[in-house]
Amino acid sequence: MSIIRLEQVVKIYKFGEFELKVLDDITVSIEKGEFVCIMGPSGSGKSTFMNIIGCLDTPTSGKYFLDGVDVSTFNLDELAEIRNKKIGFVFQQFNLLPRATALENVELPLIYSGVPSKQRKDMALEVLSKVGLTERANHYPRQLSGGQQQRVAIARALVNNPPIMLADEPTGNLDSKSSMEIMEIFKKLNEERGLTTIIVTHEPDIAAFGKRQIRFLDGKIVCDSTVCTVEVNP
C-alpha cells in the first residue's frame, strides 16, 4: 500500500467570477521510504500539491489517501491532527517563532500533541542533537545562521517522529555549502529511518538527491522519473 496516493485530484481557486485550475486531475502514488523531488516553474501547481499532501489544504475534487485513509474529507481538527502526527514540514523561510529559543521551537509540535513539559524538553533536545545543534538549544533564531535555523526547522519537523517529511524549497534561502549540509541531513534521514521525503526545488543539483523526480507544468504532472526518464523541457 502506498503511503501517499492521490486519485484524480483537482484544485480550483476561485477569485470572484474567475476560476483558476491549479491542479488538474493529478493521480500519483508515493511509496513508503521514497525520496521524491518535485520540480517545475512557478505557478505550475507544485506548492498546492505539497499543501494538499501536507494537509494544509484540501482538494476541490478527487481523493487523497494517506496511509490508506481518505483524508480529503477530513475537517479542520482532523487535518491539524494529521499535520501534527504524520507530517513534518520544512519551509524556505524556516518559519521559526522569533521570540522562542531553538529548543522551544522544536517543542512546539509536542505542545499540540499534549506531551508533558519535562518529556517535551527531553525529546526536543534529542532531535536537536541529531541535527548537531545541542549547544545552540537556548539560542534565539536571530542568533543562528540560515543553515542552523533550517536545521532547527528540520528538528521541529522530526520531533513527533512523523512518517512523512515535506520540504518546500528548503535550500532556497541558503548558500551552497549550507544547502549541501541540509540535503545531506535529508538524505541520511531517508536512508537510515526510511523517512518518506518529498522536496520541492528549482535547483537541478538539489533535485539530484531525489531517487525520483516529478515535474509539474500547468497543474499537470508532465514527467515522473519512475515512468519516463526523458527530460521534458517546460
Place this chain on the structure above:
Amino acid sequence: MIALSSIINIALRALKANAMRSFLAILGIIIGVGAVVTMVAIGSGASEKISSQISSIGSNLILVLPGATTQSGIRMGTGTQQTLTMTDAEAISKECSAVIAVAPAITGTAQVVFGNQNWATGVIGTTPDMVIVREWELISGRFVNEQDVRSGTKVAVIGQTVAERLFGELDPIGKVIRIKKIPFEVIGVLDRKGQSLTGQDQDDIIYVPITTAQRTLFGQTLPGRVRMIYAKASSLESIPQATEQIKTLLRQRHRIGPNQEDDFTVMDLTQMLKAAEESTKTMSILLGAIASVSLIVGGIGIMNIMLVSVTERTREIGIRMAVGAKPKDIRMQFLIEAVFLTTIGGIFGLLLGIGTSFAVASLMDWPISISLFSALIAFGFSAFVGVFFGFYPAYKASTLNPIEALRYE
C-alpha cells in the same frame, strides 16, 4: 488536548514581549475597575451609615412633639407649649392599634458627679417601654421598671459614654451618682449605639424614671406634662396608619376643631431615613453604572489591542497551525491572553479602587464600605470583559487559513 499550562505560558510570553503595549491596554481596565470599586464603596458606605442609623434610633419609630403654637399672634417654635401629657401617652398605647409600644419622655441636661469625676449630659425621664421603642439592649443590670415609675425611685440607667466618663474601668452597677446634686443609684448600663444622624453621641445619656425626673430634676415641667412621646409602629407598612391614629386621637383629646391647627407634631423618622437610604442606594447604583461605562471602554481597548496582535502575529498563527495547532487551540490562546490582560487589570484596578476609597474616606471624611462581594463582582466582571471582548479577535485568529497565514509578511 493541549495542556492549559502551555497555553497560559504562551500567552504570558506574548504579553511580556509587548510589555508597554500590554500595560496601556490594561490601563483602561485598571481605571474602570478602580472606578467601579471606589464608587460602590462610597455609595454603599453612605447607605450603610444610614441603615445603621435607622437601626440605632429604633425601627418604625414615631415621635410626637408638642406643636408650634401661636400666642397672641406670635408663632412659637416646635415644643414651646407643653401640650402633651402622660395620659396622652397612655391613651396612644391603649387605643392606637398600629402602635405596639409607647414611651413618654421628659428631657433636660444636668451635671452628673461620681467621686471626683463630673460630666454634663442629657437626662431623660421615661417609662420601661423606652428600651422596646428604641430597640436598645442593656449590657448589664436592668432598665427602669413599672415599680420605679410608680414610686419615683432615684435610679439611673446610663449610656456607654457616661459610663466611660464617670467610671472609667469601674463597674457602675450599684454605684451612686449625683444628678443635680441628688443621689441616684446606677441600676443598668446600655449597649453602645454610636452617632445619630445629626452626629450626636447617642450614648451620652442617662435614663431615669419619668416620675422621678418630674418631681426632683426638672421641676419646670408642669405636672403630668411630657416633653415628647416615643411610639413604635407594629411594622414599616403600618407607620402611616399609626401616624394617622395618633393624630386623630390627639386631636380628639386636645379638643381641636376641624379648622384649627394641631398643637402637636407627629414625626416619622424611619420613613425619612428610609427615603434617604433609597436615594443613597439610587445614587450608588448610578455611580456604579457610570463607572461601568469606563470598564466597557477599557474592554474595547483590549479588543483593539487583541485585533492588532492577531494581525501582527498572523505568521506565528500559520506556523502553529502547520505543526498541528487546531483552531480551538489558537482561539484558546488568544482568549486566555485577553482574559489574562483584563484579570491583571482587575487586580490592579481593585487595589487602585481600595486605595482611592481610603483616600476619599480620610480626605473627605466620607464613610466607605468595601465589601468582598463588590471586589468579587469587579474582578469577575473584568474577567468577563476579557472573554467578551477577546472572543472576536480570538475567533478571527482561529479561522485564518494556514497557507495564507504562513505567506503573510
